[in-house]
Amino acid sequence: xxxxxxxxxxxxxxxxxAVGAVGAAAVVWPLVDxxxxxxxxxxxxxxxxxxxxxxxxxxxxxxxxxxxxxIRRRTQEEIDVARSVKMEDLIHPEKDEDRxxxxxxxxxxxxxxxxxxxxxxxxxDYDGWFCPCHGSHYDTSGRIRKGPAPWNMEVPKYExxxxxxxxxx
Amino acid sequence: xxxxxxxxxxxxxxxxxxxxxxxxLANHLTDYPTPKNLNYWWTFGGILTFCLITQIVTxxxxxxxxxxxxDMAFESVEHIMRDVNYGWLIRYIHANGASMFFxxxxxxxxxxxxxxxxxxxxxxxxxxxxxxxxLMMAAxxxxxxxxxxxxxxxxxTVITNLFSAIPFVGEGVVTWLWGGYSVDxxxxxxxxxxxxxxxxxxxxxxxxxxxxxxxxxxxxxxxxDVKKPSKDTxxxxxxxxxxxxxxxLMFMIVFAxxxxxxPNILGHADNYIEANPLVTPAHIVPEWYLLPFYAILRSVPDxxxxxxxxxxxxxxxxxxPWLDTSKIRSAVFxxxxxxxYWILVADVLILGxxxxxxxxxxxxxxxxxxxxxxxxxxxxxxxxxxxxxxTIPLPLSITEPVLGGSPNMAMAKxxxxxxx
Numbered sequence: 001x002x003x004x005x006x007x008x009x010x011x012x013x014x015x016x017x018a019v020g021a022v023g024a025a026a027v028v029w030p031l032v033d034x035x036x037x038x039x040x041x042x043x044x045x046x047x048x049x050x051x052x053x054x055x056x057x058x059x060x061x062x063x064x065x066x067x068x069x070x071i072r073r074r075t076q077e078e079i080d081v082a083r084s085v086k087m088e089d090l091i092h093p094e095k096d097e098d099r100x101x102x103x104x105x106x107x108x109x110x111x112x113x114x115x116x117x118x119x120x121x122x123x124x125d126y127d128g129w130f131c132p133c134h135g136s137h138y139d140t141s142g143r144i145r146k147g148p149a150p151w152n153m154e155v156p157k158y159e160x161x162x163x164x165x166x167x168x169x
Numbered sequence: 170x171x172x173x174x175x176x177x178x179x180x181x182x183x184x185x186x187x188x189x190x191x192x193x194l195a196n197h198l199t200d201y202p203t204p205k206n207l208n209y210w211w212t213f214g215g216i217l218t219f220c221l222i223t224q225i226v227t228x229x230x231x232x233x234x235x236x237x238x239x240d241m242a243f244e245s246v247e248h249i250m251r252d253v254n255y256g257w258l259i260r261y262i263h264a265n266g267a268s269m270f271f272x273x274x275x276x277x278x279x280x281x282x283x284x285x286x287x288x289x290x291x292x293x294x295x296x297x298x299x300x301x302x303x304l305m306m307a308a309x310x311x312x313x314x315x316x317x318x319x320x321x322x323x324x325x326t327v328i329t330n331l332f333s334a335i336p337f338v339g340e341g342v343v344t345w346l347w348g349g350y351s352v353d354x355x356x357x358x359x360x361x362x363x364x365x366x367x368x369x370x371x372x373x374x375x376x377x378x379x380x381x382x383x384x385x386x387x388x389x390x391x392x393x394d395v396k397k398p399s400k401d402t403x404x405x406x407x408x409x410x411x412x413x414x415x416x417x418l419m420f421m422i423v424f425a426x427x428x429x430x431x432p433n434i435l436g437h438a439d440n441y442i443e444a445n446p447l448v449t450p451a452h453i454v455p456e457w458y459l460l461p462f463y464a465i466l467r468s469v470p471d472x473x474x475x476x477x478x479x480x481x482x483x484x485x486x487x488x489x490p491w492l493d494t495s496k497i498r499s500a501v502f503x504x505x506x507x508x509x510y511w512i513l514v515a516d517v518l519i520l521g522x523x524x525x526x527x528x529x530x531x532x533x534x535x536x537x538x539x540x541x542x543x544x545x546x547x548x549x550x551x552x553x554x555x556x557x558x559x560t561i562p563l564p565l566s567i568t569e570p571v572l573g574g575s576p577n578m579a580m581a582k583x584x585x586x587x588x589x
Contacts, residue, residue: 115333
């Protein structure tokens with residue numbers, strides 16, 4: 001740096017660059033943001049599902065926001081297994097009590113947290129789910145136990161509208 | 170570069186050329202001095218240009234009939250196959266053309282690795298080439314999504330999910346790429362747009378690639394500089410044009426074999442099932458040309474590190490000119506490098522094979538060893554080898570091995586080592 005005093009021209013250059021950069025960013029942002037989910041995609045944010053015909057030990061898969069959601073009505077045995085696991089055995093420690101408020105019902109995104117495949121029901125070393133793509137094993141609470149997936153399958157926001165209907169989203 | 174000034178013969182030619190020197194460019198391209206010892210491994214540049222043009226022409230035609238919408242894409246592809254006049258032919262050329270493009274580019278890349286074409290002063294040519302290769306992979310991946318079959322959909326899901334490995338912003342980036350909460354119609358339309366754009370970007374980069382090539386001129390099988398252009402080179406036209414043309418014909422025979430006799434052998438049957446977001450196919454595999462990188466991805470048990478390893482495997486090529494410390498270009502004069510070169514070729518083929526197999530048991534073990542070796546080759550073997558290796562003396566000129574009475578490079582080499 002020279003110890004020359006800044007002139008009026010230096011000020012003009014700096015001001016021009018600064019305004020130019022802000023202007024360019026303001027123009028680029030709409031071009032980038034247009035790729036984010038649009039209003040019509042966001043409008044499909046919730047789905048209601050009738051679960052009255054679902055028997056214990058069975059799973060149904062419904063589509064929510066383009067993604068599969070597993071709704072499983074668990075057997076007592078599955079619940080007991082899921083609740084007896086020690087936290088230190090888990091890759092992503094989460095209590096089954098927190099994942100399934102009503103122990104009979106497990107609602108979660110049927111999306112493997114590794115690279116987004118749909119895991120298969122009643123498969124794998126932990127009798128929960130098994131992802132055929134890269135071999136992730138999930139337990140009866142949908143928690144990752146073995147394989148490359150980093151997290152448990154995600155539990156979305158949902159509620160029982162009445163005894164037979166679950167609203168997801 | 171031809172050193173003489175060019176003036177068109179006709180008056181009209183001179184008038185035009187003074188205003189826009191296109192004729193000077195044409196003259197440069199025809200007279201371009203080319204090392205006279207180039208072998209058939211040097212014909213793949215021309216073959217790749219042919220592949221790019223083929224993909225652009227057939228792609229343009231397909232775009233006239235294809236509908237980029239999640240509800241109609243799959244049917245429109247079937248419509249192309251069954252109803253459009255010669256639609257089956259054009260689509261099979263385009264689909265197999267992608268594979269042929271990669272076949273040619275891999276030969277082109279491995280030719281550079283063998284003969285040291287990436288070394289000074291050709292680093293920029295090499296780096297532009299790597300960028301073209303990356304764009305080719307992006308174009309091929311997005312093109313594979315367009316038919317909206319099961320492999321299209323789940324391939325798109327798996328590959329876009331790679332970005333979710335980025336710490337903190339990953340999920341947001343993936344949603345942004347998708348334009349929704351899963352791969353869906355907005356994803357398809359943007360992939361179609363980008364798939365259409367990328368070949369033209371590649372075309373622009375090819376011009377730069379060739380421009381950068383024409384500054385130092387071609388490397389050659391002995392890897393030494395041209396000493397005397399009048400002795401060591403021949404004009405591009407007709408010598409190289411004819412040689413390239415002959416090689417291209419041979420290549421087109423292979424191409425035509427796939428198009429007419431085995432059009433689906435390189436594809437996957439699951440892609441003739443329409444995309445279903447509720448069911449993942451039992452065994453997801455990418456196209457054959459991406460398998461080695463897929464194997465690297467799966468061989469690392471951690472999600473983020475797997476993605477990092479896969480990207481590094483490609484990007485490490487960009488810094489190759491600085492990892493290889495040897496000043497000798499051609500492997501012909503590097504006895505040890507030559508062996509490591511073939512081990513690397515085998516390593517990449519093994520990675521490709523295990524990439525197509527389930528990631529478990531012995532396959533996983535092999536994939537891990539092969540991945541480790543891949544990085545070892547570039548990060549340890551190449552830098553050390555350049556310093557330690559005892560190389561064979563280089564010939565004095567490109568012409569010397571020829572005039573020495575032995576047109577065969579191996580013989581010439583043997584003679585050299587005897588003199589030593």
